[in-house]
Amino acid sequence: MTNSTVPNPFALTNETALITGGGSGLGYGIASCLVKAGAKVVLVGRRESVLSAAAEELGSQASYVTHDITEMERAAELVERSAEAAExxxxxxxxxxxxxxxxxxxxxxxxxxxxxxxTHVVAAHALTQAVLPGMLERRHGNVLFTASMTSFIGMSQVVAYSAAKSAYVGMVRSLTTEVADKGVRVNAIAPGWIESPMLEQALQGDPDRKARILQRTPMTKFGQQEDVGWAVVYLCSPAAKFLSGVVLPVDGGACVGF
Incomplete structure (x- = not known):
């Protein structure tokens, strides 16, 4: 048996995370947990006022860069600006x-x-492509995608969203086969129905849909943003050092519910 020499295998001290969509919703929840685990975070989004307020609330370990990730040709620039912001x-x-x-x-x-x-697929690939060279050179890094329950189950009225989130599953698997032996791990989380502005928008004016969701979720409740955040901390921490290519549902059992 090998004894770990890491004092706290769940700590992210000396790590710096670039989080797209990090100023609100799930992104902010993820950032909050990463900060609590010891990481620096760089919040990325288009609304400076939102990013600035979020970074101030998160404290000295947080900074931000205003950027539109659909400007794929500027992905490398975003990585450079993020490194400068976090030093x-x-x-x-x-x-x-x-x-x-x-x-x-x-x-x-x-x-x-x-x-x-x-927004979901091509921009994520561009940013991943831009950040990988540095990670590969250092032989250390984590790339994580926010997938969805629609990566696994069929839902009506979200055909484009479902296609995008399903694409993440293939990206995670393919990337893992390319970089896992070079010190870079690639994983995803698949949040179920988590309380957030996006969930509110999806359920707006549709009480029957809300009821159906809760009925098929064994825990019979919506998740909290920190439930997703702590799952991300785990996947990016030394505690998960032998995990790559994983898509982890954070869904209160919904993926297996009946």
């Missing part, structure tokens, strides 16, 4: 930013479908 290299990338589109498939235009894919 340290990015060792954790959280691909969390996204948009929600609630529409029946028959009413979803190709343009709308493509917009969702560009």
């Amino acid at each position: 340290s290299s990015v060792s954790i990338l959280i691909n969390n930013a996204g948009v929600h589109l609630k529409k029946w498939a028959v009413d979803t235009s190709p343009h709308e479908f493509n917009t969702v894919l560009q």
Whole structure:
């Protein structure tokens, strides 16, 4: 048996996380838990006022960079600016930013479908591509994607969102086969129904849908943002040093509920 020499295997001291969509919702919840675990965080988003307020609330370990991740040609610039803001290299990338589109498939235009894919999938790939060289050179890093229960189960009126989140599963698996032997781990979390502005938007004016969700969730409640945040801390920590290629549901049992 090998004894670990890490004093606290769940600590993220000396780690710096770039979190897209980090100023609010799940991104902020993830950032809060990472800070509590000892990491520096760089919040990325388009609204400076939101980012500034979030960084101030998180304290001295937090900074922010205003950026639109759909400007894929500027991904490397974002990584550089984030390293400058944190005064340290990015060792954790959280691909969390996204948009929600609630529409029946028959009413979803190709343009709308493509917009969702560009934000979730193509932009996440561009940023991952930009951050990987440094991680590979240092032989240390974690890339994490925020997937969804729609990566596993069918839900109506979210065909574009479901396609994007399902793509993350393939990206995680493929990336793992390329970089796992070079010190970089790639994983994803798949939040179930977590209390957030995006969930409120998805359930707005649809009480029947809310009831169905709770009925199929064995814990019969919505999750909290910190439930997702602590799962991220675990996957990025030394405690999970032998985990790569994992898509971890954080869903109160919904994925296996009946």
